[in-house]
Amino acid sequence: MAKTGPDSKWSWVIAVACCWVTFVIQGLVRSGGVVYVALIDAYRVSRAQASWPFTLRLAVWNLS
Numbered sequence: 001m002a003k004t005g006p007d008s009k010w011s012w013v014i015a016v017a018c019c020w021v022t023f024v025i026q027g028l029v030r031s032g033g034v035v036y037v038a039l040i041d042a043y044r045v046s047r048a049q050a051s052w053p054f055t056l057r058l059a060v061w062n063l064s
Helices: 009-030 032-043 052-063
Strands: none
Touching (some): 009 032, 032 052
């Protein structure tokens, strides 16, 4: 069996993939205010109704 070192090619691929996923997820989390305003404008709902998707996301995130 071939032994792979800590700096093999696949190690760098995994590191770059993890960085990319982190940046994408943080971008989505940080853009919540923009999405919130877009929900209110697009669906003509109240602020309380538009906050439900964000509330559910946080509840699921905290339960997992």
